[in-house]
Amino acid sequence: MTQRNSSFPLTRRAALAVLTSALAFGAAPRVALSSSPLDVVATTGMIADAAMRIGGTRANVRALMGPGVDPHSYRQTRSDIVAMTRADLVLWHGLYLEAQMEQFLADLGRKREVVAVADALPEDLLLSHADYAGRHDPHVWMVPTLWAQVLEGIPDLLAAQRPEAAEDFAANWAAHKTELAELDSYGSDVLSRVPEGQRVLLTAHDAFGYFGRAYGFEVIGIQGISTESEAGLNRIGELVDLLVERGIRAVFVESSVSDRNIRALVEGAGARGHEVGIGGELFSDAMGVPGTYEGTYLGMIDHNVTVIAGALGADVDPRGRLGKLATGS
Ligand SMILES: [Zn+2]
Missing domain, CATH: 3.40.50.1980 (Nitrogenase molybdenum iron protein domain)
Incomplete structure (x- = not known):
């Protein structure tokens, strides 16, 4: 503890010196550029909400589907396509929820970072349904603790593109995960x-x-x-x-x-x-x-x-x- 206290001011002084010389050599614009907010597009509002919580001020998040929109029948609009092709990261649900967008998203995935978040769930947690042969029930957001398992990978996805904000993403996620657990307890x-x-x-x-x-x-x-x-x-x-x-x-x-x-x-x-x-x-x-x-x-x-x-x-x-x-x- 004493060792840490005594070395801390030195470290900070050293960091300041590096920063000052970086500024002097005109490196500042590069620093500013790499910390510009990450541009994230999410298909559903639930995924966008999570990306906003985890990304905080480090991410601009846009949801394609607003209130009252049915994801099973939703088809991407012209402006959705523009937003997705410009995004740093596209998050979609998967499990055939966005049935009408699957082909488009698969094609986009060859050019951009496109991730189906619900693919993170192990198959033994998924439900099948008699009327839905060969597929799993996609409605996993209905249970906060199950949804938390879907969202678990998002901090790393964001940090892969903004490594300097990795700690913020992890801290935001930890706080949100606690809220999800509390919500689940209330529901039970x-x-x-x-x-x-x-x-x-x-x-x-x-x-x-x-x-x-x-x-x-x-x-x-x-x-x-x-x-x-x-x-x-x-x-x-x-x-x-x-x-x-x-x-x-x-x-x-x-x-x-x-x-x-x-x-x-x-x-x-x-x-x-x-x-x-x-x-x-x-x-x-x-x-x-x-x-x-x-x-x-x-x-x-x-x-x-x-x-x-x-x-x-x-x-x-x-x-x-x-x-x-x-x-x-
Ligand atoms: Zn549904």
Whole structure:
């Protein structure tokens, strides 16, 4: 300890001397250039949010898909193509989430640094689905601790291009990872207060498989894993039977999927004398409006778990984990 204290001023003086001579020899512009913010493009808002947290002031991050946008059917626009071809780093989800962009991203990957972040997950953590043969369920962001495993590699990806900021990226990530763990604990807590018989989550499409596995909910989507398949009348009829038989009292709409099927279900159950409410709107495949709490990953998941728990009978504060959720909608 004493040794470190006594050597520190010397080291600093030496560093200053190097810097002064670098300035004198006109090396300053190169230093400034290499610390310009990294230009990152991410497909979904959830990935962009993580890149912003980890990159901090060292990264300019742009999300291609805003609120309400369905990634299963999204196709890159002309301005997206320009942004991606100019970026230092393109982050996409993978697991066939961006089904309409796969070919473009694969081609771009030959010219730019393009990374599918969900590829980091080991296969034994991934879920399969009967309606989605040969592929895995992509909705891994629904569980903060699982999502943390997806994001784990981002600090190194950023540091590979800005080595001088590696410590900042690592520190930002450590702080965010703690928030993700706290969010997960909050979710487990409020969801465990839902009466056991009510732990059924019925939504427009099958985006909550990982959520169900993590928190002990049966999950049912009217459409399959991808929003690209259409739900038939038979499917609606079957689900009305299920709602009536099981006495399920709330179903949920999603911000990025049409609410047509959910409303048909509520009406169908009503016609059979069973009242089902719409428990709220969940952020399944897209976050809320940028600049709001729900427009961040932490707010998105806080909203989802709080709304689900509250609508299915748990006693929870509708303002959520941090008292920041918009209520009354
Ligand atoms: Zn989806």
